[in-house]
Amino acid sequence: xxxxxxxxxxxxxxxxxxxxxxxxxxxxxxxxxxxxxxxxxxxxxxxxxxxxxxxxxxxxxxxxxxxxxxxxxxxxxxxxxxxxxxxxxxxxxxxxxxxxxxxxxxxxxxxxxxxxxxxxxxxxxxxxxxxxxxxxxxxxxxxxxxxxxxxxxxxxxxxxxxxxxxxxxxxxxxxxxxxxxxxxxxxxxxxxxxxxxxxxxxxxxxxxxxxxxxxxxxxxxxxxxxxxxxxxxxxxxxxxxxxxxxxxxxxxxxxxxxxxxxxxxxxxxxxxxxxxxxxxxxxxxxxxxxxxxxxxxxxxxxxxxxxxxxxxxxxxxxxxxxxxxxxxxxxxxxxxxxxxxxxxxxxxxxxxxxxxxxxxxxxxxxxxxxxxxxxxxxxxxxxxxxxxxxxxxxxxxxxxxxxxxxxxxxxxxxxx
Numbered sequence: 376x377x378x379x380x381x382x383x384x385x386x387x388x389x390x391x392x393x394x395x396x397x398x399x400x401x402x403x404x405x406x407x408x409x410x411x412x413x414x415x416x417x418x419x420x421x422x423x424x425x426x427x428x429x430x431x432x433x434x435x436x437x438x439x440x441x442x443x444x445x446x447x448x449x450x451x452x453x454x455x456x457x458x459x460x461x462x463x464x465x466x467x468x469x470x471x472x473x474x475x476x477x478x479x480x481x482x483x484x485x486x487x488x489x490x491x492x493x494x495x496x497x498x499x500x501x502x503x504x505x506x507x508x509x510x511x512x513x514x515x516x517x518x519x520x521x522x523x524x525x526x527x528x529x530x531x532x533x534x535x536x537x538x539x540x541x542x543x544x545x546x547x548x549x550x551x552x553x554x555x556x557x558x559x560x561x562x563x564x565x566x567x568x569x570x571x572x573x574x575x576x577x578x579x580x581x582x583x584x585x586x587x588x589x590x591x592x593x594x595x596x597x598x599x600x601x602x603x604x605x606x607x608x609x610x611x612x613x614x615x616x617x618x619x620x621x622x623x624x625x626x627x628x629x630x631x632x633x634x635x636x637x638x639x640x641x642x643x644x645x646x647x648x649x650x651x652x653x654x655x656x657x658x659x660x661x662x663x664x665x666x667x668x669x670x671x672x673x674x675x676x677x678x679x680x681x682x683x684x685x686x687x688x689x690x691x692x693x694x695x696x697x698x699x700x701x702x703x704x705x706x707x708x709x710x711x712x713x714x715x716x717x718x719x720x721x722x723x724x725x726x727x728x729x730x731x732x733x734x735x736x737x738x739x740x741x742x743x744x745x746x747x748x749x750x751x752x753x754x755x756x757x758x759x760x761x762x763x764x765x766x767x768x769x770x771x772x773x774x775x776x777x778x779x780x781x782x783x784x785x786x787x788x789x790x791x
Contacts, residue, residue, distance in 0.1 A: 474635045477634050482623075487584070490623070490626055498513070500524065501523075506540075509535055513535075520534050522534055539571060545665075589623060594774075602620065640736050642735060642736060651764075657681070663709070664711050664715075667713050677749070686759045728750075
């Protein structure tokens with residue numbers, strides 16, 4: 376039952392397949408594999424440990440190479456919009472009432488549980504887990520964040536994200552003290568959370584209920600300025616999935632050519648003021664890494680284009696690249712250049728993808744979805760960066776603030 380395949384961790388592969396019918400009185404669960412890391416080494420090997428917050432089938436095992444446990448939590452099965460239970464003809468009537476707001480209405484007509492796969496893996500960390508092991512596990516599992524479980528409170532209390540790691544590095548790093556950060560690697564997640572809370576940097580745990588609309592999910596992501604939104608049932612407190620901008624835009628894209636297309640989709644993002652234009656925050660390959668981390672925090676950006684002496688984009692340094700510093704314990708010297716830091720980049724790097732300044736919005740959406748990236752660099756005729764368009768920018772304007780079509784704008788101008 377156990378398959379030990381990662382250093383300092385033990386993994387149990389356990390899969391359940393269920394059939395779960397939709398109920399109007401209760402939101403469905405998801406059959407998912409939840410990998411939870413704990414620092415508790417005192418439990419028996421391979422024994423059932425009861426349940427966490429009413430989640431059945433919790434199994435634990437202890438690795439002989441590390442004082443941590445890996446638990447697989449197996450809730451019941453869910454469904455998606457392809458199972459035949461999706462919104463009926465009523466949605467067709469609603470979305471045709473306002474062509475400009477078609478994507479807003481479409482997302483309001485679907486629930487968060489429509490996006491939960493019938494089988495998925497969720498990585499969960501106990502707050503008593505050493506931080507170094509937690510970030511290594513993120514890299515190993517190819518995820519960017521994980522819900523945090525407080526064993527004392529018996530509830531989820533937050534998310535471990537790369538931003539927290541950057542905050543800690545920036546707070547404790549001293550160039551004249553090479554080991555100023557090293558001692559932090561054995562700190563527990565709970566210790567870091569206490570430090571962030573004292574500094575006023577600990578963010579509240581923002582979640583969404585499976586029965587909430589996708590419009591509500593997009594609204595929460597944009598208003599709270601978070602990139603990952605746990606889907607948590609209010610009644611049980613169970614987290615079944617993590618919603619992201621990428622998952623939401625992919626779902627919308629599945630239907631985008633079947634829905635009425637607003638005329639603004641043929642305009643360019645720049646004409647619609649979608650994205651960041653003009654004063655783009657950039658760095659060079661020779662920029663010290665500690666300066667790049669400071670820019671992440673001060674400018675609240677998630678990626679920094681690297682420009683060569685001619686002003687052309689040669690690479691990109693994102694927050695996700697920072698996590699590799701933790702996995703490889705390469706954070707004792709943050710005065711190295713960004714170019715040197717990129718040598719620690721993981722295999723999951725998305726690559727630098729770009730679009731033309733003259734590309735229409737629908738073209739940009741196609742590019743960003745098919746490339747499976749979080750952002751596109753907008754290049755002009757000289758191949759120099761003039762803008763950045765992110766998934767968040769697109770979702771905000773399509774779903775929350777749909778632009779007015781040309782016809783509507785002309786009509787309003789005439790009325791005035």
